[in-house]
Amino acid sequence: MNGKMKMQLKEYFEAPEPEKKQEFMAGLPSQGVSIMDFLLLQAAYIPKWVWGLSALIFALALIGAGYLKKDILWCVSACMPLPALAFVAESGRSEAWGMAELEMSSRFSLRSVLLARLGILGLADLLLFFLLLPLAYMNGDKPLFETGVYMLCPYLLTVFLGLRASRRAQGREAAWLCGAIALGVGLGYILMYQWSLEFYAAGNFPWWAAAFVLLSLGTAKQCAETLKQKEELVWSLG
Amino acid sequence: MNLEEQYDKIYRYCYFKTRSRETAEDITQEAFLRFFENRGYTDRGRALQYLYTVARNLCIDEGRRQRAWALDEESAGVYSDEEMLRRTSLKAALETLDETDRELLLLRYVNELPVHIIAGLYGISRFALRRRLAKAVKDLKYRLGEEDMP
Amino acid sequence: MELRIDRVSKQYKNKLAVDRVSLELHEGVYGLLGENGAGKTSLIRMVCGVLRPSSGSISFDGLDVGDEEYRAVLGYLPQDFGYYPEFSAQDFMYYMASLKGLNKARARARTRELLELVSLSDVAKKKIKTFSGGMKQRLGIAQTLLNDPKLLVLDEPTAGLDPKERIRFRNLISRLGRDRIVLLSTHIVSDVEHIAGTILLMKEGRLLQKGSLEEVTQVIQGKVYELTACAERAEELARSYVVINYRSEGEKVFLRFVCEGQPPEEAAAAPAGLEDLYLYYFSEAKGHE
Numbered sequence: 001m002n003g004k005m006k007m008q009l010k011e012y013f014e015a016p017e018p019e020k021k022q023e024f025m026a027g028l029p030s031q032g033v034s035i036m037d038f039l040l041l042q043a044a045y046i047p048k049w050v051w052g053l054s055a056l057i058f059a060l061a062l063i064g065a066g067y068l069k070k071d072i073l074w075c076v077s078a079c080m081p082l083p084a085l086a087f088v089a090e091s092g093r094s095e096a097w098g099m100a101e102l103e104m105s106s107r108f109s110l111r112s113v114l115l116a117r118l119g120i121l122g123l124a125d126l127l128l129f130f131l132l133l134p135l136a137y138m139n140g141d142k143p144l145f146e147t148g149v150y151m152l153c154p155y156l157l158t159v160f161l162g163l164r165a166s167r168r169a170q171g172r173e174a175a176w177l178c179g180a181i182a183l184g185v186g187l188g189y190i191l192m193y194q195w196s197l198e199f200y201a202a203g204n205f206p207w208w209a210a211a212f213v214l215l216s217l218g219t220a221k222q223c224a225e226t227l228k229q230k231e232e233l234v235w236s237l238g
Numbered sequence: 239m240n241l242e243e244q245y246d247k248i249y250r251y252c253y254f255k256t257r258s259r260e261t262a263e264d265i266t267q268e269a270f271l272r273f274f275e276n277r278g279y280t281d282r283g284r285a286l287q288y289l290y291t292v293a294r295n296l297c298i299d300e301g302r303r304q305r306a307w308a309l310d311e312e313s314a315g316v317y318s319d320e321e322m323l324r325r326t327s328l329k330a331a332l333e334t335l336d337e338t339d340r341e342l343l344l345l346r347y348v349n350e351l352p353v354h355i356i357a358g359l360y361g362i363s364r365f366a367l368r369r370r371l372a373k374a375v376k377d378l379k380y381r382l383g384e385e386d387m388p
Numbered sequence: 389m390e391l392r393i394d395r396v397s398k399q400y401k402n403k404l405a406v407d408r409v410s411l412e413l414h415e416g417v418y419g420l421l422g423e424n425g426a427g428k429t430s431l432i433r434m435v436c437g438v439l440r441p442s443s444g445s446i447s448f449d450g451l452d453v454g455d456e457e458y459r460a461v462l463g464y465l466p467q468d469f470g471y472y473p474e475f476s477a478q479d480f481m482y483y484m485a486s487l488k489g490l491n492k493a494r495a496r497a498r499t500r501e502l503l504e505l506v507s508l509s510d511v512a513k514k515k516i517k518t519f520s521g522g523m524k525q526r527l528g529i530a531q532t533l534l535n536d537p538k539l540l541v542l543d544e545p546t547a548g549l550d551p552k553e554r555i556r557f558r559n560l561i562s563r564l565g566r567d568r569i570v571l572l573s574t575h576i577v578s579d580v581e582h583i584a585g586t587i588l589l590m591k592e593g594r595l596l597q598k599g600s601l602e603e604v605t606q607v608i609q610g611k612v613y614e615l616t617a618c619a620e621r622a623e624e625l626a627r628s629y630v631v632i633n634y635r636s637e638g639e640k641v642f643l644r645f646v647c648e649g650q651p652p653e654e655a656a657a658a659p660a661g662l663e664d665l666y667l668y669y670f671s672e673a674k675g676h677e
Contacts, residue, residue: 005378006347008328013344015253018263021245024270041486045472098470105436105464106487107456107535113487232440284457 038108042116050086050121054128057082065135073136073150078189080155083125085182088162090117091226092174100230110230118223125155146205149212156215158185163222167229244286245270247349248293254344255297265300269293287355290345294359331381339374346371389415389449389538391435391569396444398430398593405430407593408444417565419584420573421662423670427593428573429467432543435571436464448539460489463537465528467544471516477503477527478512481534488535495534502530505560521548529557533564540570546579558583577663587662591669605660612664613655614644625652632667 057079065072094100094110103110129151137147158181165177248269252262269292273285332340345351345359357367391413398406406427422428433439435446437453446453448461471480478499485495503509506526516524525548532540542561546554561583564570574580580587587604589596597604612632617625622641626634633644644658646668651657 005375005382009332009343010348012328012332013250013254013348015250015262016259018246018249018259018266020263020267021242021249024267025242025245037491038486038489045483045486093472097472098468099472101433101438101466102464102469102484102531103487104438105459105462105466106484107460107489108487109437109456109459232438 039116043120061135065139073140074193076132076136077151077154078186081158081182081185084155084158087121088178092166154185156219158182160219163226265296392447394445396441399442409595413569416585417570417583418586419580420588421580422590427590432573461538463532463540465532465542476513476515484531485534498534506530543573577666581662605665608660611646612658612660613651614658615655616640616642632664
């Protein structure tokens with residue numbers, strides 16, 4: 001079956017022009033949304049401050065790169081928990097505002113909504129990462145790959161712990177816990193760097209690499225678990 | 239799912255089966271109306287299956303109602319001699335095939351329906367369908383090859 | 389149209405909230421009546437796919453409750469719902485429309501239509517946090533209709549509505565019930581009495597009764613009595629029978645109660661209503677099963 005034959009077949013099966021088509025089309029109930037439309041719509045519902053935060057971090061990094069030189073790496077790394085926090089916060093937004101039940105029973109259930117939003121946020125964070133990476137690399141003294149790993153670890157750690165926490169705790173409690181985690185990771189970074197110059201020593205890199213792999217897998221698992229949990233109301237006893 | 243595109247395809251299919259522009263259009267519209275009535279928001283895969291099933295059933299019902307079908311003339315168009323020759327040789331080749339084979343060729347290669355939907359429509363396995371399609375194409379090529387020999 | 393609930397149960401750690409409930413619902417309005425307890429809301433949530441049954445199945449015209457197509461024909465008003473901060477009524481409707489798969493044009497059209505229907509058109513752009521309880525409830529009702537659902541499930545829908553709004557709501561539901569399955573869960577007996585074609589009585593997770601108003605009150609027809617007596621006698625009687633109404637009228641007390649066997653002499657029989665039935669089943673007085 002080649003293109004030529006297909007053309008010929010098409011000719012053979014040609015039908016006379018339909019006459020009432022336009023009229024019919026005009027009268028039809030309009031269609032639902034496509035997946036792309038859905039994603040775009042959901043992107044619009046991600047709170048604006050999240051985008052602002054990323055922009056701010058990027059701007060600060062740009063400015064700071066000039067002053068901090070090679071210290072930029074750990075500064076940027078210490079900031080990574082913030083977008084991570086936004087990511088985790090997004091996962092709990094529906095429950096926090098009492099929208100979960102409504103979302104769960106809609107055609108595009110809570111799960112797809114969350115998948116869409118977290119997916120978009122994840123991509124945005126990835127973009128932020130790729131914008132910050134050259135800044136950190138060029139001003140620093142480490143290879144590109146290592147720089148990337150150093151930056152991603154705090155992000156992954158925050159998301160990993162944060163998602164776990166938001167599944168165990170609820171509402172206000174969860175929010176405080178996640179905030180504390182982000183703060184803890186960020187501060188922890190700064191402190192460890194100050195105390196131990198060995199932190200970013202080349203010899204230690206294998207540890208970082210291992211942590212990176214473990215955290216990546218762990219975070220992916222936590223995301224899956226969180227999404228699964230949204231499939232039904234878990235905390236209702238009423 | 240592009241409604242307009244699917245309208246044309248279903249209409250083409252119905253025309254093939256009923257040989258009447260008016261009937262084909264009515265059946266096409268009926269199929270879409272039922273689709274919206276019952277499942278306005280389904281995803282693409284099930285939608286096509288549903289539309290074609292309804293269309294096919296309506297065509298079969300229509301066929302039962304009018305046993306004698308007058309074969310429509312080719313739609314208006316001016317063809318060069320060469321084209322005419324080519325068209326008639328393709329037509330002749332196609333008409334040596336089984337009615338069902340022609341229908342399958344229409345669905346698969348002109349309407350570009352996915353294999354699993356066609357298989358579902360006829361209640362046969364994808365394997366059987368692919369085999370049948372391959373045979374039909376082979377026969378067709380053979381017939382056309384024959385015709386093209388000097 | 390058929391909603392089939394087949395031997396559905398919900399078991400929590402130490403409580404059986406729903407106990408093997410089986411139901412077949414067709415077009416019309418169904419009133420699910422029962423105490424404020426686990427059973428009703430758990431069943432409602434299972435029908436809406438928000439809670440998974442421990443056993444049994446639920447399907448609508450062959451669609452399983454877990455299918456996306458099932459949710460596509462469902463409209464649900466939960467007992468409690470929130471909204472994202474800073475949302476106006478219109479924002480809320482648009483957001484729900486996006487979740488229900490409506491495209492922008494349709495979302496706009498339906499939102500306009502429905503806000504009009506529940507008399508919220510003039511506050512469409514106002515923030516929900518400025519709304520009264522009744523207004524928020526009307527908004528909740530509006531969002532359930534966005535996708536023109538075939539299965540409409542409403543959990544305590546008239547909570548917070550004033551009498552006029554309640555009447556408008558009842559009329560709306562009656563209209564909708566003509567070509568849809570409407571399942572109303574409530575503990576407000578008068579709502580059920582006025583709009584439900586079929587009454588479903590639930591107690592302790594089990595379906596006690598299913599039927600029209602007449603069928604369901606059959607159980608206590610001829611068992612409801614009224615009398616007016618002095619306070620002491622009233623106290624005495626109140627201890628032996630299920631009391632439906634105990635009202636002081638000056639020095640005397642008016643008593644309406646249910647009596648299974650021989651009633652006290654001075655009592656007069658009264659026709660039984662749904663409220664009587666409800667109290668008969670759900671009060672904690674002695675002398676009742």
